[in-house]
Amino acid sequence: MKENQYDLIVIGSGGAGIIAAIVAARNSKRVLLLEKLPKIASKLKATGGGRCNLTNTLSNEEFMARFGRDGRFMQDALLAFDHKELIKFLGEIGVETHAPDGFRVFPTSHSSATIISGFDDEMKRLGIEILCEQKVTRLLIDGEHISGVKTTTDTFYAKNVIVATGGLGYPTLGAEGDGYTLAGELGHKITDLSPAMMPLQTKEDWVANCRADTIAKVELRVNLKKHKKLRANGDLIFTKNGIRGPVVLDFAREVTPLLKKYEEVPLLLNLTKGRNEEQIKTELQNEYQKNPAQSIVELVSTLLPTALSSEICKLADIDLELTYKKIDGAKKAKLISLLAWTPLSVTGHDGFKMAMITRGGVSLKDINPKTMQSKLVNGLYFCGEVMNLDGPCGGYNLQWSFASGYLAGKLS
Known part of the structure; x- marks a missing residue:
């Protein structure tokens, strides 16, 4: 394998990107995780005021209903990785969880640092290569297939790329809408973007x-x-x-x-x-x-x-x-x-500076819900908030990020 060649490149180290990287690496893929900030998981660290409401205990049907008319898009992702599977997954990497009110699920430590530490240890165990301060400026394609990414300092190659860049909320934590630009340049429709949860x-x-x-x-x-x-x-x-x-x-x-x-x-x-x-x-x-x-x-x-x-x-x-x-x-x-x-x-x-999530994103019409793969570019996948799907408070958006990241990582 030539230098800078990988089986999978994941752009963004939020919950969706980290889960995707771990799942792919467990399937013996050589994985590169790119993060433009100096450290991984900055927004995840701040989630829920640092307490990290990971998910909730609703059934998949009830969960999807809370997202409105587009909620059915999540069906395959939730079948693969619902709240029960997430809790099991976290337990396997040493993160214990509980639901004090019977609904919202937190790490028992009530600290996002516990989650990040568990993820970090698992990525090291799997040999996932993590490069921080690497902003992706362009997605590379060869015909109708993804071939790699270009950053501000280097070029990396892979036949599978996952865009997990999040939305526009909390720009101080790295949110600049990079994923919208990258997807739009390859022909994906980006719906109207509005700040939400504020x-x-x-x-x-x-x-x-x-x-x-x-x-x-x-x-x-x-x-x-x-x-x-x-x-x-x-x-x-x-x-x-x-x-x-x-x-x-x-x-x-x-x-x-x-x-x-x-x-x-x-x-x-x-x-x-x-x-x-x-x-x-x-x-x-x-x-x-x-x-x-x-x-x-x-x-x-x-x-x-x-x-x-x-x-x-x-x-x-x-x-x-x-x-x-x-x-x-x-x-x-x-x-x-x-x-x-x-x-x-x-x-x-107060605009996106105070928005916990973004309403809008990469159009769901351009994404296969069974795989999270682009319908326009082979080998290109999306997961998490970068897509046009958002839910209410209470662990909905983070569970969706984990579920879509799991599916993208498994099938990429």
């Missing part, structure tokens, strides 16, 4: 006064005629200039693409654990009967934290010192309506 900024400034409390079981809805089906449920936190929390991180993937079309995206928030107007009215009347002397803020605070209660009363143009009985009917109706559905207008976000 806080959102709102036009309303009253949110800054409500930062002390987490609001549980909030429902979010997009209040646009063509997008009324978009909704999500979960815990929400108000910030200095907007909203965050698990439900917002999940829902951001639906909202950020809309901000490219609209100056602002109107939302409706049910902050009262799913209560409708009639239920809210009845509950307020019952609480009022118990203590007729309490102010309207004190009364609403039986449903919501005091700071938030105060702001919603102000939105209804109600004097905060008044009792429920002294508020006129129109303002009472407005208050109850606001408690059922509080409007907020999303006007922006």
